[in-house]
Each structure stands twice: as structure tokens, then as C-alpha cells.
Amino acid sequence: LDPEEFRRQGYMVIDFLAEYYKNIEKYPVRSQVEPGYLRKRLPESAPYNPESMETILKDVQKDIVPGLTHWQSPNYFAYFPSSGSTAGLLGETLAAGFNVVGFNWISSPASTELESIVMDWLANMLSLPKSFTFSGGGGGVMMGTTCEAILTTITAARDALLDQIGRDNINKLVIYGSDQTHCSFFKSAKIAGISPKNFRTVKTSRAHAFALKPESLRAAIEADVNAGLIPLFLVATVGTTSTAAVDAVGPLCDVAKEYNMWVHVDAAYAGNACICPELRHMIDGVEKADSFSFNAHKWFLTTLDCCCLFVKDPDSLVRCLSTNPEYLKNKATDTQQVVDYKDWQITLSRRFRALKMWLVLRSYGVDYLRNFLRTHVDMAVYFEQMVTMDKRFEIVVPRSFSLVCFRLSAAAVLQYSGQKFIEEETLNDLNSELLESINSDGRIYMTHSLVDGIFMIRFAVGATLTEIHHVTYAWKLVQEHTSAILARRIR
Ligand code: PLP
Numbered sequence: 001l002d003p004e005e006f007r008r009q010g011y012m013v014i015d016f017l018a019e020y021y022k023n024i025e026k027y028p029v030r031s032q033v034e035p036g037y038l039r040k041r042l043p044e045s046a047p048y049n050p051e052s053m054e055t056i057l058k059d060v061q062k063d064i065v066p067g068l069t070h071w072q073s074p075n076y077f078a079y080f081p082s083s084g085s086t087a088g089l090l091g092e093t094l095a096a097g098f099n100v101v102g103f104n105w106i107s108s109p110a111s112t113e114l115e116s117i118v119m120d121w122l123a124n125m126l127s128l129p130k131s132f133t134f135s136g137g138g139g140g141v142m143m144g145t146t147c148e149a150i151l152t153t154i155t156a157a158r159d160a161l162l163d164q165i166g167r168d169n170i171n172k173l174v175i176y177g178s179d180q181t182h183c184s185f186f187k188s189a190k191i192a193g194i195s196p197k198n199f200r201t202v203k204t205s206r207a208h209a210f211a212l213k214p215e216s217l218r219a220a221i222e223a224d225v226n227a228g229l230i231p232l233f234l235v236a237t238v239g240t241t242s243t244a245a246v247d248a249v250g251p252l253c254d255v256a257k258e259y260n261m262w263v264h265v266d267a268a269y270a271g272n273a274c275i276c277p278e279l280r281h282m283i284d285g286v287e288k289a290d291s292f293s294f295n296a297h298k299w300f301l302t303t304l305d306c307c308c309l310f311v312k313d314p315d316s317l318v319r320c321l322s323t324n325p326e327y328l329k330n331k332a333t334d335t336q337q338v339v340d341y342k343d344w345q346i347t348l349s350r351r352f353r354a355l356k357m358w359l360v361l362r363s364y365g366v367d368y369l370r371n372f373l374r375t376h377v378d379m380a381v382y383f384e385q386m387v388t389m390d391k392r393f394e395i396v397v398p399r400s401f402s403l404v405c406f407r408l409s410a411a412a413v414l415q416y417s418g419q420k421f422i423e424e425e426t427l428n429d430l431n432s433e434l435l436e437s438i439n440s441d442g443r444i445y446m447t448h449s450l451v452d453g454i455f456m457i458r459f460a461v462g463a464t465l466t467e468i469h470h471v472t473y474a475w476k477l478v479q480e481h482t483s484a485i486l487a488r489r490i491r
Contacts (some may be wrong), residue, residue, distance in 0.1 A: 008054045018059050020065070023464070024073050028442025031069045038067055045365075048295060069445065071445070074465035077474060080269040080403075081462030085301035091356025101349045105338035106330040107479035110350070112339050115142055115354035118361065120294075123306055125275045125366055129287040132310040134339075141344045142311045142353040146268045149293040149309040150235065152317060157233050157262035157290070158192055159320035165230065171261055172225045173232040176197040176256075178212035178247065180240040180451070189233075190337055198229065206452055208247040209397050212236065213421040218255045236289070238282050239270025242449035242458075244400035246270070252287020263289040268307070269462075270401050272299035273373045275366065279401070298460050299373065299402075302360050306353050311344075318343045328415035350406050362457040376402040376461040379471045386475045392482060396454055404463040407431045407454070408482060417485045428455035430485070437481045444474045 041063045070083050100205050102111030105490040107406050117236045119140025123133045130136030143149050154175065162170060186199050200220045234256045249265055249342045265271075265286055270341045271294025273279045293309040296302040311317060321327040323345035332338045342348050364372070380402040387393045387404065392412035396405045408431050410422050428450070435448055435457050445461055461471065 010458065012053055012057060016060070021072070022463075023072055025075065027068070027070050028067065028437050029070050029073045029075050029445035030442065030444060031077070032440070033066050033067045038063060064124065072465065072468065073445075074463055074473065075444040075464045075469045076466075077459050077461060078445045079108045079458075080298050080460055082304055083301050083462055083464045083473060084303050084365070085360060086466055087359040088301050088309070088356050089305040089471060095352040095355045096357070098352060098355075098491075099228050100352055102261060102352055103342035103348050103350055104328060104330070104333060104340035109332075109338075111354065112341055114352075114358055115341065115400065116140070116339055117356050118354045119308060119310065121361060122357075123310055126271070126283070127280055128292065128310060130363035131287070131312045132292065138312040139314050139339070140308060141341055142357070143307045143309055143345060144305040144351075145184075145186040145307050146266060146293055146295055147188060148346060149263060149307050149378050150185055150289075152309070152321070153262065153291045153311065154188050154192045154194070154233055154280045154419075155265050155346075156316040156320050158194070158403055160262075160414035161230070162233055169230065171195050171198075172228065172230045173305070174200060174221075174229045175233045176200045176202060176217060176231065177235040178202045178204045178240075178385075180208075180210050180212070180242055180245055181235050181237055182203055182241050182268070185235045185266070193323075194232070198224075198341040204245070206454070208395065208450060209400075210240065212247040212252060214248065214251040221259055225259070231256070231261045232263045233264065235264050235266050236265040238265060238274075239401055239403075241269075242451045243397045243405050243456075244270060244403040245281050246396070247398060248285070249283055250288060251262045253285055257288065260293070265478055267292065269294040269298050270295065273401050274376065276370045276373055279373075290459075296357060296360075299366060299376075300357075300360065301369070301464065302357050302371065306357060308357075308478050314339075317345075317416060321345065323348070341475065341484070343449045365375050372464075376466070379461045379466065379468055380404050380459070382468065383471050383475060385462070390479065392486070396451075396456040404459040405449070405456040406459065407456045408434060408486075412486070413489065417489045424453055426451075431457060432483050434478075434481055436476060437485060441477070441481070444477055446474075467469075 012203050031314060072084050098112055100108035102108040105112045115160055116134055120133045132138045168191055173194055175194055178184050189199060190196060202212055202216045203211055224231060236249050236252045238246050253263050267283060274283050290310045293307055296306040296308055297304040333340055342349060380399055383396060384399045384404045387395055387406045392408060393406050393408040396407055409428050413430060414420055432455055441447055446457055448455060
């Protein structure tokens with residue numbers, strides 16, 4: 001790595017990205033390529049001789065950019081967005097530049113120590129109880145994704161319980177979530193060796209905004225206990241993926257704790273917003289949980305990947321995940337005065353994620369971050385108001401955080417078609433057609449979910465560059481496509 005050549009090429013890449021951001025609104029938000037497009041364009045084998053950065057960047061523009069879905073576009077309203085920022089991106093660049101592999105303290109003390117400090121700062125910003133901080137006996141760790149956070153905590157909970165009741169009881173362990181819990185929970189449980197027949201997805205309903213009810217949880221647990229099974233783990237979600245439903249953490253913990261279960265709070269998306277005092281109540285009761293995680297890469301100006309996991313009892317992770325091969329032995333570890341994060345996670349090697357979070361926190365400060373999140377919630381409120389005013393639509397569940405779930409209503413379709421009745425399936429198909437029509441036009445991008453048989457369009461505000469005029473524009477497009485689709489159905 002020649003420093004001067006690195007400088008030259010580095011400037012080129014930064015210039016390239018600056019142009020990309022300048023022009024980002026010119027690209028179709030959802031990539032319009034067909035499957036296999038890239039294989040047709042690229043050579044069959046890697047180049048034998050070096051190529052210049054100039055040539056490579058030309059090909060990035062020509063071949064890669066068309067195959068990108070532009071998550072950073074201000075017209076991106078799909079899934080849950082992934083908010084990037086100058087500080088996040090440059091922090092990531094610094095971390096990649098240092099390229100340290102901080103598996104234990106000695107392998108890069110700054111990496112470990114900064115992570116512990118930043119996680120404590122975040123815990124304070126979220127008003128988490130002291131028991132989730134290092135000074136309170138707990139602590140935080142940065143992982144790639146929520147999937148890893150959940151796998152780690154299930155594994156810790158599993159081993160703690162099996163140590164008491166015997167390893168051969170693993171097939172009796174039961175895990176609980178709702179029918180809205182993210183699929184990563186069930187995948188993690190499967191990897192952790194929990195029998196799939198012991199996965200309980202407790203039913204939720206539209207009447208209760210798809211939140212998990214404590215009494216439904218209790219009924220499920222009691223049925224299992226009566227059948228001789230053993231409750232292990234509950235995931236309570238604050239901000240579910242489909243509709244941003246909020247499970248009542250406190251009351252659910254009260255039920256789970258009667259059965260000595262581990263409770264994890266998955267606030268992958270919504271947890272970010274809980275640094276705003278007016279939204280903090282959404283995680284009330286978290287003090288009773290064992291672990292809590294949120295994805296800073298979703299909505300905290302911190303680029304992918306950065307899942308922040310807080311635990312009350314780090315020893316439970318260390319007991320089941322620590323490894324101590326000779327080649328990693330060192331004096332610092334022997335003193336037991338340092339954190340060796342390799343023992344808190346599945347993998348050994350790990351990235352210096354704390355650096356980008358530190359840059360984000362220092363560059364923007366808490367006040368700005370709160371206002372950033374609030375602006376997004378306000379834009380979603382505005383979008384929801386516009387949907388409500390157009391009688392052709394219905395809000396499927398009341399807006400939560402910055403997510404609006406809406407659909408073309410049955411009444412509107414009946415009025416336009418002159419029919420007396422419409423099957424739910426037909427209504428779903430029509431909404432799906434509307435969404436596809438909007439997305440293939442390329443000017444904005446939204447995604448859907450199907451909950452309790454209802455196909456809904458999700459409008460998720462969270463891209464860093466989105467401003468109110470983008471929301472107005474998106475709504476105009478929705479109306480335009482709706483009018484065209486309904487016109488086709490007029491008798
Ligand atoms: N949990 C919730 C509530 C989510 O919304 C998501 C992703 O959107 C996840 C978990 C999965 O996150 P990850 O991709 O970080 O594993």
C-alpha cells in the first residue's frame with residue numbers, strides 16, 4: 001500500500017461518491033435490471049494484469065450503479081431505510097483504513113475501549129437502566145446485525161438453563177414471540193438447537209395493532225408448562241417489521257419472569273427513536289428485560305453494519321462463548337480487568353465499528369440526532385394526514401414512529417367498479433398492482449407487508465436526504481398511479 005497512490009485513488013473514490021450523491025435523484029430508486037444482468041456484462045474470469053482505478057470507476061458507473069437500489073435516495077421509503085451520513089461513512093473509512101481485528105483487548109485496545117465507552121454513552125442516551133452499562137455490571141457490544149444479537153443471547157440463555165436442568169433437556173426448551181416477530185428470531189433459535197416444534201408464534205390482531213398481548217403470552221406458556229415443556233426465551237419487539245407494532249415490554253416481562261425466562265427486546269428500527277424523550281416510553285419496562293438491541297445502521301446516521309446489543313449479565317455470554325487458545329493468551333486477559341469482545345459474540349474477528357459511531361455522536365451531537373429522528377416522524381405524520389384525507393385509501397394500522405401502512409380501500413374500489421362486493425384477495429391483488437406500478441416507474445420506492453391477510457403498502461421515512469417536498473412528491477405519485485389503476489376498472 002503506497003501512501004501517495006492511496007491518497008490519489010482515495011480522492012478519486014471520494015469524488016466519485018460525492019458525484020453519486022449529487023446525482024442520486026436521477027437514478028430509478030429501485031433498480032430496474034433483470035436477474036443475471038451483471039454476468040452478461042462482466043468477463044468470465046478475473047483480470048490477469050492490474051487495471052487502473054480510473055478504468056474500474058468507469059465500470060462501477062456503467063455496470064454497478066444500474067444494479068443498485070438506491071437506499072440513500074431521498075425518494076427511498078422501502079423496508080426500513082438505512083440512514084447514512086458523512087460522519088458515518090468517513091468513520092467507516094477510518095476503520096477500514098486502520099483495518100484492525102479487535103478480537104480481544106490486546107489486539108487493539110482502542111477498538112475495545114472505545115466500543116465500551118460509546119455503548120455506555122448510547123445506554124445513557126436511551127435512558128437504559130444502569131444495569132445495562134459497564135459501571136452497573138452489564139455492558140454493550142456492537143455486532144453486525146440483530147440476527148447475531150439474538151443468536152448470541154438465545155445461546156447464552158440456553159446454556160444457562162441447560163446447566164441447571166441437564167443438557168439432555170434441550171428438546172423441552174420453548175421460545176416465544178408473536179406472529180409479528182422478525183424471522184431472524186426463529187432462524188437464530190434453529191441455529192441454537194431449539195426444536196422448531198417448540199417455536200411459539202403467539203397470534204396478534206388488528207384490533208390490538210398487532211402487538212403481543214401479555215394474556216396471550218401467558219396462555220401459550222401455561223399450555224407448554226402443562227405439557228411438560230420448559231419456557232426459555234421471549235422476544236418482545238418494539239417496532240415490528242411489518243407495521244412497527246409495539247409490544248408492551250413491562251407487562252410481557254412480568255409474565256416471562258414468573259417462568260424465569262430470558263427476555264430480549266428487539267428494537268431494531270424503533271429503538272433509535274427512543275433517544276427522543278417523547279418516544280422513550282415505547283421501551284418502558286426495558287429495565288426488567290435481560291437484553292436490548294437496536295440497529296444503528298437503520299436510523300442513526302451510522303452506516304451498515306452496526307447492531308448495538310446491551311446485556312445485563314455479560315458473564316452469561318462469556319460462559320458459553322469464550323475460547324482461550326494458547327495463541328490468544330496475554331497478560332491483559334489474565335488480569336481479568338479488560339473486555340475481550342470475542343467472548344461476547346459468535347465470531348472471533350471483529351470490526352472496529354465503534355469508530356464510526358463515535359464520529360457520528362461527536363459530529364452531530366445528541367440534540368441534532370434527536371431532531372433528525374423527529375423530522376422523520378413528523379414527515380410520516382404529514383403523509384398519514386394526506387392518506388386520511390383521500391377517501392380512496394385507508395390507514396390499516398395507526399402510524400407508529402415513521403412508518404405509515406395504508407391501502408386502497410374496498411369502498412373506493414366498489415365505487416369505481418360498480419360491484420357490490422369485493423373479495424379480500426382481489427383487494428390485495430389490486431393494492432399489489434398499485435405498488436408495482438409505482439415502483440416500476442422508479443421515481444420512488446415503497447415495499448409491502450401482508451398481515452392477517454391484509455396486503456398493505458408501507459411508507460417508511462428514514463433516508464437521510466428525505467425532506468418534506470419528497471414526501472409531497474411521493475404522495476402525488478401514489479395518487480397519480482391510483483387514478484390510473486382505478487380508471488381502468490370503471491365500468
Ligand atoms: N428485527 C426487526 C424488528 C427488524 O425490523 C429487522 C430488520 O428489518 C430485524 C430484526 C433484522 O435485522 P438484521 O438484518 O440486522 O438481522
